[in-house]
Amino acid sequence: MAVQIENLGQLDRKVTLEFARADLAKAREDRLAKLGKTLKAPGFRPGKVPKSMVEKQYGMQVDFELQFDKASELFYGWAQNEKILLAGQPRFDPKSELDADNVVFEAYFEVLPDVKIGDFTKLEVTKYTTDISDAEIDRAVDVLRKQQVHYHPRGEAGPHGNGGENTAAQAGDQVVIDFVGKIDGVEFAGGKAENFEYVLGEGRMLPEFEAATLGLKAGESKTFPLSFPADYHGKEVAGKTADFTITVKSVNWAHLPAIDDAFALSLGVTEGGVTKMRQEVKENLDRETKRRITSLLKGEVMEKLNSICELDTPKSLVAQEQERLAESARQDLIQRGIPNAKDAPIPAEMFAEQALKRVRLGLILSDLVKQHNLAATADQIKAEIDEQAATYEDPKEVVRWFYSNPSRLKDIENLVLENNVIQFFTSQAKVVDKALSFEELSKLN
Structure with missing residues (x-):
């Protein structure tokens, strides 16, 4: 040979x-x-x-x-x-x-490239901090209340009252209407409906439509002009003005459940009432905060790593990653029930930039792990699984679920490995702490 x-x-x-x-x-x-x-x-x-x-x-x-x-x-x-x-x-x-x-x-x-790792000590990353206040807990509880909202006809006496003396449609009310729209005196497709239901103030309808409905009572009608935006999704009416006539069938006010032990029980809190409910809400917000902070830090670290490391990227690996991303996109369409998703054209080339970045980062991480012994240990993997399982009703069953599937275990191993890289990076780079409210944190990309 x-x-x-x-x-x-x-x-x-x-x-x-x-x-x-x-x-x-x-x-x-x-x-x-x-x-x-x-x-x-x-x-x-x-x-x-x-x-x-x-x-x-x-x-x-x-x-x-x-x-x-x-x-x-x-x-x-x-x-x-x-x-x-x-x-x-x-x-x-x-x-x-x-x-x-x-x-x-x-x-x-x-062949795999040589990776030249840049100097971490010259870089700066931001680590956000957030304290969950009583106000954030109140807002979260209010969201839970709104998920259990139910409606009663205005002016009709009931177990929760009559909604007040004013029976006209108000912001937050649910209205049921008939409507018909015409352009130049002619009805158009999609411009007519009966017993149409929506909540005023949720932004489901165009502003002119909601404004015309406000103040009307059950049985009243109104005709008004409505100008469709030029970029309206219905191309046949985009940029045109229609005359709409609406007739209100019913006006219903929103009743939110009281924040009491019965409300806590409806959320699955069997003991401890409102106090225990608020504690669990805070724990959930703390977990979400931790996840969000970790995700933001990870994203910034990966961007910095990608910018300071030098390497040639194997074309074959990029091509494989493009195909994998294209297939993943197809499976997502299939799971969402998109018609003909199996045969939909999804060019692998559209994922070229994303694939290149992922391959580069994969090679960089692999090199860092080898150089600095950052591989995930069995104890770290177990700790991560236990932490994720703790959020479920039966943690032991979730732990078994992870360990029963090599693919799921591999996902956890990769997550721990990335966390190890982040810890190593932040131990070398300059870390700037920045305090944000929970609301501010949730708005960051």
Whole structure:
């Protein structure tokens, strides 16, 4: 066997592999004999077909397969012996005839790049801090109340009152209306509905529509002009003015549940009432805050790493990542029930920039992990799983769920590994603490 390697560029390599066809003689004979046992031919019993007929039927196929297998075996053996770090699968190109005594292949491949890590100490990252106040807990509880809102007709007595003496539609009320819209006196598609229900102030309808409804009582009607924006989603009416007539069928005021032990029980808090409920709300907000702060810090660290590290990116890995992202996008469409998602054109090229960045970061992280021993340990993985499982009703079952699937375990391992890199980075770089309210934190990208 002979091996010759040639440098074709920054990461591209070509190796020429040569071996004697005679080296495959026994394997060829054995492969043909095995195929001959299954070959059927008129006038011959199974397994009794002459060798010449087996040769004629399968000879070229067997030569092709054995020579490719041998080239692959030689290549990977050579790469292992030489400690070549491959960036992907090689491409084998035969350069000799199938019946040549001396078989020659060329293997084209990419090697992993050398990664030049920049100086962390010259960089600055921001680490946000947030304290959950009683006001934030109040806002979160109010959101939970609104999720249980129910409506009563204005002016009608009920267990929760009548909503006040004013029976006209007000902000926050739910209204049920009939409406019809016309442009130049002609009704248009989508401009008519009966028993249409919406809540005033939620922004579901155009501002002119809501303004016209405010102040009307059940049974009252109103006609008003409405100008559709030029960028309105309905292209047939975009930029045009329509005359709408609305008739209010009912006006219903919103009743929110009182914040008491019964409300806490409705949220699954079986003991401790409102006090325990507020404690659990704070714990959830603390977890969300921690997740958000970690995500923002991780994003900034990854951006800084990408900017200060120098490396050539293997084209093969970028191509593979593009295909993976395209397939992930397709699966997302399928899960969302998008029609014909399986056949929808999703060009891998549209993910080129994202794939390049992910591959670069993957190589950078891999290098950092090796250099500074940042691999995830079994104890770290267990601690992360236990922390995630603690948010569920049956943590033990969640822990079993993680450990029962190698793919899920790998995801946790990668998460811990990234956290290790972040801790290492922030131990070297300058970290600036910045306090924000929970609301301010939630608005950051």
